[in-house]
Amino acid sequence: xxxxxxxxxxxxxxxxxxxxxxxxxxxxxxxxxxxxxxxxxxxxxxxxxxxxxxxxxxxxxxxxxxxxxxxxxxxxxxxxxxxxxxxxxxxxxxxxxxxxxxxxxxxxxxxxxxxx
Amino acid sequence: xxxxxxxxxxxxxxxxxxxxxxxxxxxxxxxxxxxxxxxxxxxxxxxxxxxxxxxxxxxxxxxxxxxxxxxxxxxxxxxxxxxxxxxxxxxxxxxxxxxxxxxxxxxxxxxxxxx
Numbered sequence: 001x002x003x004x005x006x007x008x009x010x011x012x013x014x015x016x017x018x019x020x021x022x023x024x025x026x027x028x029x030x031x032x033x034x035x036x037x038x039x040x041x042x043x044x045x046x047x048x049x050x051x052x053x054x055x056x057x058x059x060x061x062x063x064x065x066x067x068x069x070x071x072x073x074x075x076x077x078x079x080x081x082x083x084x085x086x087x088x089x090x091x092x093x094x095x096x097x098x099x100x101x102x103x104x105x106x107x108x109x110x111x112x113x114x115x116x
Numbered sequence: 117x118x119x120x121x122x123x124x125x126x127x128x129x130x131x132x133x134x135x136x137x138x139x140x141x142x143x144x145x146x147x148x149x150x151x152x153x154x155x156x157x158x159x160x161x162x163x164x165x166x167x168x169x170x171x172x173x174x175x176x177x178x179x180x181x182x183x184x185x186x187x188x189x190x191x192x193x194x195x196x197x198x199x200x201x202x203x204x205x206x207x208x209x210x211x212x213x214x215x216x217x218x219x220x221x222x223x224x225x226x227x228x229x230x231x
Contacts, residue, residue, distance in 0.1 A: 004158075009156075033217045035219070037222075042224055043205070043224040043225045044119075044120075044222045044223055044224045044225070045159070045207070045209075045220070045222040046222070047219040047220065047221070050217065050219055052217070091158050091159070093158070095217055097217060103149070103161035103164065103172070103174070104159075104161065104220070105161075106158030106159050106160070107158050108156065108157055108158050109156075109157075109158050
């Protein structure tokens with residue numbers, strides 16, 4: 001069975017601090033994709049990144065970086081020099097390609113508040 | 117550039133009434149998804165369409181729920197005989213591609229409150 005755990009329910013940081021959002025996943029399959037989505041107060045989820053299970057290279061995009069480690073089944077997300085606009089709920093999600101599933105399994109999300 | 121639009125944004129109804137939501141995906145997207153999100157939880161998959169065909173339904177989708185996507189364009193989600201437990205945000209998403217590895221573009225959702 002697929003499962004995504006985001007143990008941090010809420011995090012508050014002061015602007016310009018770095019923050020890491022944790023994501024641990026469970027799947028029996030060897031072929032899967034991991035995602036991060038951002039949900040700002042307006043409600044629509046916005047895609048941030050996708051990673052397939054065969055690519056463990058870390059990725060950096062501006063102030064955002066992602067650390068994928070299959071050994072610990074983790075796909076953590078770091079925001080460097082946080083800004084107020086980063087305040088949102090962030091979701092980690094898993095797509096289990098091998099089972100033929102056609103949907104995403106989301107974690108419960110981490111609400112990030114960046115204090116000016 | 118128009119994204120995924122959902123209508124209405126908010127719906128308040130009394131228990132036992134029927135409600136219908138509409139989703140207009142990005143025009144060239146062949147896949148359309150419905151998700152439900154309750155407070156403090158992540159979105160949960162309900163169903164998806166590839167063009168006009170409904171290919172998968174979650175066990176969360178009881179007999180009171182029905183979704184359609186006529187002509188492979190917009191989609192409607194109807195809930196009959198609403199219950200208080202149906203109160204949630206109903207999210208629509210669309211994608212271009214053939215699998216769930218594709219990134220989804222979400223609408224802002226329809227917030228349903230059942231009194």
